[in-house]
Structure formats: structure tokens, C-alpha cells
Amino acid sequence: MRQKNLWHPRNIVVIGHVDAGKSTLMGRLLYELGRVDEKTKRANERGSSKVGKSSFSWAWGLDGTTEERERGITMDIAQQYFTTPHRQITVLDAPGHKDFVPNMISGASQADCAVLVVDAGIGQFEAGFERGGQTREHVILVRSLGVSQVIVAVNKLDQVDWSRARFEEIESSLRLFLGQSGFSGSKITFVPVGATLGVNLVGREGEESKELDEWYSGPTLVDCLDKLEPPLRDYTNLFRLPISNIFKMQSMSGVFVAGRIASGIVQAGEKVRAMPGDDSVIGSVKSIEVEDESVNWAMAGMNVAIALANIDPVNLNIGSVLCFPGEAVALTTVFTARIIVFDIAIPITPGASVELFNQSRDVPATISKLLSLMDRSTGKASRKNPRVLSKGASAEVEISLRGTDNNVPSKGIPLEQFAANKDMGRILLRRNGETIAAGIVLEILK
CATH class of the missing domain: 2.40.30.10 (Translation factors)
Known part of the structure; x- marks a missing residue:
């Protein structure tokens, strides 16, 4: 393995609302970089046309299963590799459909950086960004899982005549939301692209790029990927x-x-x-x-x-x-955690049933105790034993795992204190198909 590949790997998860063009974008990028040959490209074109999904031919480079190809959506995490001048990139293409958010969480937990793909079409960006769309939830999830860098690929800009005003409108809306979600302004990059046409992925040559060139002289998507900062790696800790x-x-x-x-x-x-x-x-x-x-x-x-x-x-x-x-990592069934509650309609009360996510595992759990509300500015407890947790609350809670059968106790899962191992100590909590909180493990009790 070349030295640069070993020391400069970047793991990126591609996120965004369903039909934003995530798989098409990465499939076309792989082709432009020589990772998909002409024979495979032609086979994908024939195959997608045969099942009435010719517009998805680029996505077939990542959507590998028969069901994904027939439905035209990504359901599981697709993984590919490519090299930029200074980086070895592992791509994790995550599902955008809300039914497959658990699979998306699994992919995001392995990522250093997110590429957020948004559809610039009139009404399409808004549909993905407003409540019920997956753009907001995906952003909150990846930040909660430790991803600190995000590249926003404003896709399908060709469908609005490469409108600079539309690009800037989307950038203004998203930059504010990304900042509110915890991303530093210096770690956010916006890049206009046309995935199907291959515009501004690797270069801007050809007739298709002329309208974009009239107002945009910034980096391509590959330029942005090539400048991703190295994340902190926990080399000296125990192997996990x-x-x-x-x-x-x-x-x-x-x-x-x-x-x-x-x-x-x-x-x-x-x-x-x-x-x-x-x-x-x-x-x-x-x-x-x-x-x-x-x-x-x-x-x-x-x-x-x-x-x-x-x-x-x-x-x-x-x-x-x-x-x-x-x-060996210890197995736990009861622990305390500090959580941030998301934008939820129904408050969290003691005894609330949730799905607990850590890495690629999800298990049933109960928020057994609400220990204290925390002041987000000082990090200190502001109230002991609150009765409920509403949206935006920061709190310390006790969480107990449940068996999959009510009569069978949980056998425990591998977790560690966040202070000891950041990756092993991050959790997400979901309820009724909605992510309600994210947090870190404070203390292992059992």
C-alpha cells in the first residue's frame, strides 16, 4: 500500500433527502475518476433501461441489489473507494428514505466527513429541508455521531438554468441551519454540481459548464474532497x-x-x-x-x-x-448518559421506550431515570429529577437496556465511557421512527 494511502484516508458518508441524486452523483464521480469502466457503464445503461429506470443508470454504480435497482432507491450502505491527488477516499452512500434511517446511522458512524447532496429544483430543496424531509435529520445525525466537516453539493442546478440566485438562496438557508446544528463555519463548503451531466465534479470543461462558468470560479467537488482535514485518530487506545x-x-x-x-x-x-x-x-x-x-x-x-x-x-x-x-470491552445493560433532545412533539418522560443506536447496533432500551437538567452554557446541573424533557433540553439520564422479549433480560452491549473512547461512547435514541436525542455515555453502572 502506498504511504499516502495509509496515512491520508478519509471516510465520507453521502447523505440527503431521497431523490436528491446521491447515488447518481457518486456513480458519475466514480466514472469520471476511472473507477467505473466503459463496459460497466454501458451494462448499467442497458440494465436500467430494461427495468424502466434509465435515469438511474449512474446510480447503478452504487445501488447493487436487485431491489434497489428496481425501486430506484438506496436501502443499505454502498461502499466504494477512489483516490484524489492527496487523499484516499472511502465513500459510504447512505439511504435517503426515512424507512432506512437505521442503515444511514450505521454508515454515518463510520464517517469522518459528510457530503450533503441537495436538490436545487424549485420546491425540491424545500421538500427535503422542511419538517418531514430527511435533510435536517441527516445533518443532525451525522453531527451527533462526531462528523465535523461537511461538503454541501447543490445538485441538479442545471434544472434551474445554473441560477446563481438559487444557489445562494440554498447556501444561505443551509449555512444557518448547519451552524445551529454544531458545524463550524470554517468546516462547511458549498459546491454547485450537475451530477447527471458530470459538471463540476472533477472539472468544468465542455459546453454544459458554460453557464456555470459565467459566475462560478471556485473548487470542484474533487477539489473539496482533496482538502478534507485529517480527523483525530485514537491510535494509542485499546483495539476496538x-x-x-x-x-x-x-x-x-x-x-x-x-x-x-x-x-x-x-x-x-x-x-x-x-x-x-x-x-x-x-x-x-x-x-x-x-x-x-x-x-x-x-x-x-x-x-x-x-x-x-x-x-x-x-x-x-x-x-x-x-x-x-x-x-475485552465490557458489556453493559445500565448506564448514565448526557443527551441533547431534538425537535420533538412529545416530551420524554421517565420510563420512555426508545431504540438505542451505537455503531452498527440498535437495541430496545428504556430511559429509566431523568437525573438532571443541564445548563448548556455552563455544563452544570440546573435542576435535579425533572419530570419531563422537552425539545432542546440538555440532560443527564439513566438508560436501561431491554430484552427483545419482555420476559428475557438484555445480555448487554459493548459500550465505553465517552471520556475513554469517543467512538464507543456515542449514542442515538429513536422513538416511533424519529430520532429524538443524541448523547454520550458518562458512566457504566451494570
Whole structure:
């Protein structure tokens, strides 16, 4: 693996409202960068036309399943790689439809940066941005999961005649909202693009770019990606790999696990175990792949595929955490957390049932106690034992996991204090298909 690839990886999640053109944008970008050849491009054009979805041919570069291609929407996380002059980019294309937000959370938890794709069409941007659209929820989710850099690709600008006024209108609305959501102004970049035409992705040559060139002389999308700042990596902490995928390969024995290393370093040949899992099941790392290249070791922040020996797939689950046997992550069923409550219609009360998300795992849980309201300016408790939590509240709460069956207690999930491991200590809470709060783990109680 080239040195620049090893030390300059960036993991980006592509987010935005359904039909904003996320998969089309990334599919066209992969083609422009030579990651999709002419043969595959023609096959995608024929295939999409055959099922009556010819306008989705570029998206077929990322939407790989039959159902995704027939429905014309992304349902799971699609992953691809490409290289810019100074960066090795891993792309996680997230679903935009509200039914698949849990899959989007799984992708965002592996990301360093977000590319927010918005539809510049009249009425289309507004539909995605107003209440009920996924633009707002996606932005709040990725910021809550630790993503601090965002590139806003204002797509389909060709459909409004490359209007500068429309671009600036969208930028004004979104920049304010992104700031309110916790993004620093210096970490927000806006770029106008026409994904289907390939305008301003890699360059602005050709007849299609003339109208944009009349008023825009800024960076292309690739220029923006190439300047992404390096995120802080937790290299020196204990090895933690939350598993986001498990698969077998016909050409090789054993099982592969994939995910983004949350902390630490792992080398080929080392002994590992999965948590939760049987104490007696200890496997070893046969090989490691990073961006389709075989490497001897990998570290925090890298998306890896690890071949394991002596571990049966039945002992592995999505959301399990791979670690070293003597440094296993603890399993918890009760913990305290500091949360920020989002824009909710129904307040949170003690005993509220929620879905708890951490990394690629989601489990049923109960907000068992409201411990205190927090002053967001000082970080200190302003009121003990509040009766309810309304929108915008900052609070410390106790959360207890529930079994999937009311008569079966939870076996616990791998969590750590945020102070000890940031990636392992972030949580999201959802209720009735809506994200209601995000927070950090303060203390493990059980």
C-alpha cells in the first residue's frame, strides 16, 4: 500500500433527502475518476433501461441489489473507494428514505466527513429541508455521531438554468441551519454540481459548464474532497473494531469481518475475540485488507476487511466489537448518559421506550431515570429529577437496556465511557421512527 494511502484516508458518508441524486452523483464521480469502466457503464445503461429506470443508470454504480435497482432507491450502505491527488477516499452512500434511517446511522458512524447532496429544483430543496424531509435529520445525525466537516453539493442546478440566485438562496438557508446544528463555519463548503451531466465534479470543461462558468470560479467537488482535514485518530487506545459486515469468500477459508477501526492498532497474526461472545472462542487475524489492498497492520480510522481463523460465523454478529482477549470491552445493560433532545412533539418522560443506536447496533432500551437538567452554557446541573424533557433540553439520564422479549433480560452491549473512547461512547435514541436525542455515555453502572 502506498504511504499516502495509509496515512491520508478519509471516510465520507453521502447523505440527503431521497431523490436528491446521491447515488447518481457518486456513480458519475466514480466514472469520471476511472473507477467505473466503459463496459460497466454501458451494462448499467442497458440494465436500467430494461427495468424502466434509465435515469438511474449512474446510480447503478452504487445501488447493487436487485431491489434497489428496481425501486430506484438506496436501502443499505454502498461502499466504494477512489483516490484524489492527496487523499484516499472511502465513500459510504447512505439511504435517503426515512424507512432506512437505521442503515444511514450505521454508515454515518463510520464517517469522518459528510457530503450533503441537495436538490436545487424549485420546491425540491424545500421538500427535503422542511419538517418531514430527511435533510435536517441527516445533518443532525451525522453531527451527533462526531462528523465535523461537511461538503454541501447543490445538485441538479442545471434544472434551474445554473441560477446563481438559487444557489445562494440554498447556501444561505443551509449555512444557518448547519451552524445551529454544531458545524463550524470554517468546516462547511458549498459546491454547485450537475451530477447527471458530470459538471463540476472533477472539472468544468465542455459546453454544459458554460453557464456555470459565467459566475462560478471556485473548487470542484474533487477539489473539496482533496482538502478534507485529517480527523483525530485514537491510535494509542485499546483495539476496538465494531463489526458492520460479516461475509465468507468462496476462494478462501474462514470468515471476514468488516468495519471502521474505532481505536488502536491491529496486526496480522494477533489473537482476537468478539464481544459479546463466548469467552473460550479466541481467533486470530489471518489477513487484513484496506481499500482492496493487503496490509500487515491497520489502525484507528481505517475501513478494513479482516480474515479470521478459528472463529465460527455463528459467534459473530453485526454490532459486535472485535478486540484483544486480555483487553475485552465490557458489556453493559445500565448506564448514565448526557443527551441533547431534538425537535420533538412529545416530551420524554421517565420510563420512555426508545431504540438505542451505537455503531452498527440498535437495541430496545428504556430511559429509566431523568437525573438532571443541564445548563448548556455552563455544563452544570440546573435542576435535579425533572419530570419531563422537552425539545432542546440538555440532560443527564439513566438508560436501561431491554430484552427483545419482555420476559428475557438484555445480555448487554459493548459500550465505553465517552471520556475513554469517543467512538464507543456515542449514542442515538429513536422513538416511533424519529430520532429524538443524541448523547454520550458518562458512566457504566451494570
